[in-house]
Amino acid sequence: MGEVVRLQEVAKVYTMGEERVEAMKGVSFTVDSGEFVAIMGASGSGKSTCMNILGCLDVPSRGSYHLDGVNVGELSSNQLAEIRNKKLGFVFQGFNLLARTTARENVELPLVYGQVPAAQRRSRAMEALERVGLAGRESHYSNQLSGGQQQRVAIARALVNEPSIILADEPTGNLDSKTTVEILNIFQELNAQGITIIMVTHEPEVAEFTGRHIIFRDGLVLSDTPHAAKPAAAPQAGQP
Amino acid sequence: MSTFLQSLLIAMRALRVNKMRALLTMLGIIIGIAAVIAMVAIGAGASKMISDQISSIGSNLLLVLPGSITSGGMRSGSGSTQTLTYDDAKAIKAECPSVAEVAPTVRGSGQVVYGNQNWSTALNGVTPEMLTVRDWPVVSGRNITQSDVDGATKNCLIGQTVADNLFGAADPVGKIIRVKKIPFTVIGLLGRKGQSPQGQDQDDVVYVPLRTAQRKLLGSQFPNVVGAMMVQAKSAEVLKKAEEEVTALLNQRHRVGPSRDADYTVRNLSEILAVAEQSSKVMSMLLGAVASISLVVGGIGIMNIMLVSVTERTREIGIRIAIGAKRRDILLQFLTEAVLLTTCGGIIGMLLGVIGARVVAELVGWPTLISVNTIVVAFAFSAGVGVFFGFYPARKAASLNPIEALRYE
Numbered sequence: 001m002g003e004v005v006r007l008q009e010v011a012k013v014y015t016m017g018e019e020r021v022e023a024m025k026g027v028s029f030t031v032d033s034g035e036f037v038a039i040m041g042a043s044g045s046g047k048s049t050c051m052n053i054l055g056c057l058d059v060p061s062r063g064s065y066h067l068d069g070v071n072v073g074e075l076s077s078n079q080l081a082e083i084r085n086k087k088l089g090f091v092f093q094g095f096n097l098l099a100r101t102t103a104r105e106n107v108e109l110p111l112v113y114g115q116v117p118a119a120q121r122r123s124r125a126m127e128a129l130e131r132v133g134l135a136g137r138e139s140h141y142s143n144q145l146s147g148g149q150q151q152r153v154a155i156a157r158a159l160v161n162e163p164s165i166i167l168a169d170e171p172t173g174n175l176d177s178k179t180t181v182e183i184l185n186i187f188q189e190l191n192a193q194g195i196t197i198i199m200v201t202h203e204p205e206v207a208e209f210t211g212r213h214i215i216f217r218d219g220l221v222l223s224d225t226p227h228a229a230k231p232a233a234a235p236q237a238g239q240p
Numbered sequence: 241m242s243t244f245l246q247s248l249l250i251a252m253r254a255l256r257v258n259k260m261r262a263l264l265t266m267l268g269i270i271i272g273i274a275a276v277i278a279m280v281a282i283g284a285g286a287s288k289m290i291s292d293q294i295s296s297i298g299s300n301l302l303l304v305l306p307g308s309i310t311s312g313g314m315r316s317g318s319g320s321t322q323t324l325t326y327d328d329a330k331a332i333k334a335e336c337p338s339v340a341e342v343a344p345t346v347r348g349s350g351q352v353v354y355g356n357q358n359w360s361t362a363l364n365g366v367t368p369e370m371l372t373v374r375d376w377p378v379v380s381g382r383n384i385t386q387s388d389v390d391g392a393t394k395n396c397l398i399g400q401t402v403a404d405n406l407f408g409a410a411d412p413v414g415k416i417i418r419v420k421k422i423p424f425t426v427i428g429l430l431g432r433k434g435q436s437p438q439g440q441d442q443d444d445v446v447y448v449p450l451r452t453a454q455r456k457l458l459g460s461q462f463p464n465v466v467g468a469m470m471v472q473a474k475s476a477e478v479l480k481k482a483e484e485e486v487t488a489l490l491n492q493r494h495r496v497g498p499s500r501d502a503d504y505t506v507r508n509l510s511e512i513l514a515v516a517e518q519s520s521k522v523m524s525m526l527l528g529a530v531a532s533i534s535l536v537v538g539g540i541g542i543m544n545i546m547l548v549s550v551t552e553r554t555r556e557i558g559i560r561i562a563i564g565a566k567r568r569d570i571l572l573q574f575l576t577e578a579v580l581l582t583t584c585g586g587i588i589g590m591l592l593g594v595i596g597a598r599v600v601a602e603l604v605g606w607p608t609l610i611s612v613n614t615i616v617v618a619f620a621f622s623a624g625v626g627v628f629f630g631f632y633p634a635r636k637a638a639s640l641n642p643i644e645a646l647r648y649e
Contacts (some may be wrong), residue, residue, distance in 0.1 A: 043510060051282040057642050078566050085564020097434065097557045100257055112246055159561070 004164050004196050005054065010063035011219075012049050019194040023049040025173040025219035026063065031198060034228065036191040038207035039200045041216030048169070050216065051200050055088055055167050056080045070165055085114050093170035096156075103129060104138035105107040107156045114161060123144040128156040132186055145191075146180035151237025155186060159195075166190070172206055184209040188229070243572065251577035254549070262581060265545045268538025269625065270592060272619050277593025277610065284609035290520050293435065294513045298374040300340075300479050301509040302486060304332075305467040307502055316639070317409030323503040325464045326450065328368075328493060332471060335489055338482035340474045342577035343370040344450060344466035348458035352446060353418040354406040361402050362445045363419065365453020365466075371430075373472045381428030384449050392451040396424040399443035400432045401411055419446060420457060448565035479510055508643020526628075535621070539629040546578050546633035557637050558645025571638040578630020579623055586622025590615055 012024040027064055041047045052058040053065060056072055059080075063073045067087060075083065083091075084110045089110075097124045107125040116124070129138055132152040142150060149173060158166050168187070171182040188209060191197050201207055208230040215222045248575065255262040306323045329344035346365040349362055367389050378397065388395050396419065403412050414425045419554075433442040454463050473482035483506055496502045550557070557570055597608040 050582070052643050056564070078568075081564050081566040084562060090562050092646065096562075098556060098559065100253075110248070110563045113560075113566070113569060115243070161564075183479070 001201075002033050003030050004068060005029075005198075005226070006064075006066040007050075007053075008064045008066075010050075010053060010060045010065060012046075012053065012058070013061045017197070018021070023219055024035045024053075024060075027212060027216075027219070027221055028063075029221060029224060031165075031196065033196055034194050034210060036187065036197045036213060037199065037212045038227075039198065039214050039216065039224070040202060040204075042202065045216035046219040047200050047216045048215055051169050052156045052169060054165075054198060056083050057083040065172055074205050081113075085110055087164045089163040089166040089167060091151070091154050091168040091171045093173040095142075095147070095154050097150055097153055099142060100222060102141055103134060103137050103145065103153045103156075104151055106139075106142060107160050109157060110161045113123050124160055125156070128160040131159060131190070132156045138221065146176050146179075148182055151175065151183055152186065153177075155183070155190075159190070165198060168197065170201055171199065172201070172203075180206065243569065244576070245577040247569075247572045248580070250433040251580045254553075254577055255580065260263050261545065265541055266581055266585035266588065268541040269535065269582050270538075270634060272531065272535030272538040273438065273586050273589025273622055274592035274596060275534050276528060276621075277590055277614060277618055278326055278596040278608075279527035279531045279611045280524060280614050281593070281597035282606060283520070283527045284611070285363060285515065285597075285601065285607040286612075287520035287524060288609055289607055290516050298470065298472065300473040300476050301373065302471040302473065302479070302483055303507040303509055304471055304486065304490070304641070305507065306467070307503050308493055309502045310571075316477065321495065324466050326454075326466055327464065328490065329466060329469050330405040331493060332469070332486055336485040338473055338478040338485055339471055341369045341373050342471045343470045343472075344468070345370065345374040345470070346447060346450065346453050346458055346465070346467045348453070350420040352402065352406065353421075354412075354415060357406045359402060359405040362446060363453065363457060364447050365450040365458065366447045366449050370447065370470070373375040373431075373470050376433060377431045378428040379431045380411060381426070383428060384447065388449040389451050391449075392455055393449055394422065394424045394452060394456075395427045395449065397428045397447040398426055399430050399445040401432055402446055408451060411570055419448070420458060423446065426493060456641070466567040471481055476510065479508065479532040491568075505515060532621075535625060539625040540627065541584070542578055542581055544628040544631060545581075546574060546630055549577075550574065550633050550637040552638060553637075554645045554648040558642050558648065561640070562646060570640075571634045573635045574634035575627065575630050579626035582626030582630075583619070583621045586619050589622070590618060593618075611640075612623055 001122070008028050009023055009026045010028070011022065011026050014021045014023060022160060027046070027050060037167070039047045039050060044114065049058070054061055055066045058188075067083065069085075072080070072083070098109070104122070104125045107128050108121045111121040125131055126135075126138060129135060132155050134149065134152050137145065137149065142153065145153065155166075171187075172183055175183060184206065187197055187199070191211075197210075199206075199210060207213055207227075211227060211229045213227050214227070255377075296633075304324065324342055324344070332339055333342045342514065344367060348363045349361065350363050351360050366384065368384050368386055369389045371383055381397075384395065384397060396417070397410060398406075398417075406412065406417060407415070409413070413430055415422050415426050416599060419427060420422070430443070430445075436442050450466070471486055475481040481636075487506055490496070490504055490506075491502065494503055531570065560570060593609055597610060601608040
């Protein structure tokens, strides 16, 4: 399978007042299509900055980032928005669903910005909700759902545009251990269907479920090792 | 288009969530628009009332009065001489192409008696053209005719005030009244004209044929003399031209030249109208200006609330940007919300303004005029206020850094 992500000597420097903070000091790695990667490291190691750059929310100060062969550093803010919309799916620690909005409408949101017609939006949203085991919950408001369910809605939202990569930033950080396993099983299933997933976590138990560990320290890659993914423990991801 | 529709839906939802706040924010615009509409309506009504009153004299009129003469070094006042004649009036009608009608008149006053009622009123000798020139209908009976004038008949027209005082509610037409002890037949009752701009009761009048007045009623030393002439131009555009024509003709007929002063004056009544209209226009512009200040205050309220709303929804904006919303989408979303607020306020304000104007019309008895123009302008203005005061908060929302926005608590 082809290469999806290529980071070459990526550095990111922030200036906070007088102080210069070098969050990334030259990071290089590639991710192939169909991989399930965990990015690990202590806080301040640069993993979140790396995630923002991978997610096209931020651009590198130095070095280059190619996504699907396109050099992201050369794109305008509208083109970046387009890439976030079409090629990337985000799953956040805090779920980040819109309040007072139904599950289906939350999932439809990327399609709204992608100018997809309403009827098609609806059917694709329903399909995505089914894939994360939430069929029948589409008209629940986000505050009527449990944490695990909310995160599944977020995953469905990330899936709905059939992106090249799903970027998950501590997706299980706010969940109990049982729900954590459920969510990770969903990721594994999606990965088995060929979806590339990059997940940031600081918990080794969570990283166990992935096929590759990239460990950050002080803005550099400390180690990058393949790993035998722990098989799904729960019987079926779709169960509540 | 679908992007716009989408922003409209999002905006409507956002406003529904905070109904009370939306309503209070709108209140500024509601009051502003209502005030503008009501003030402009009242101003326009007052202006129409003034111009109606002035044009009740008649439209496109020139007033020709006898001038002053100098006798033995003493100059007497305007109108004090008897230099205009019925023949002058006929000549003006015949020879001035811009003149539509000429109505010569002699004026006087006297006692009129019917049965045991009597009343002191103005007695005017007129020709049939007087009612045309003054745009004054006969509501019952008929007008004076040329044969009444030529034959100096003892027929008369009476105004509403005279009719009220002599006849009460009874129909006066065909009755015999005594005018200065001479019996006259009432042949027509004039419509109600109301007050003149100077506050005179225009309905307190008896019209008799010109020759009758000259020969029998208001005896004068020169029987053909008239006291004044009302000259109606064919249109407002040729009024000035008519004035020149009349002046030229009278100069020629009265042999006015370097050695002889004009013995008459021509006054243009439209100038009075223009001045009055100008002043009432200034008045209503002033009212409108005061009212639009409240509209600006309302707009600032909108800006304030939109800024609060952007701060409150920072996280939502972050999510939308992360998911693929362009800056433009976010800008449009908040701008739509602001414009929706102001146009809703504008519509409610318009209704209140129209109702308010009606209430004032009822209470004070002023006429109010609500033109479609005012409503369209007010609506466009309220939308404009939304765009103007919504732009800054919307731009602030669109320029948020998504990473910080997503972390915002």
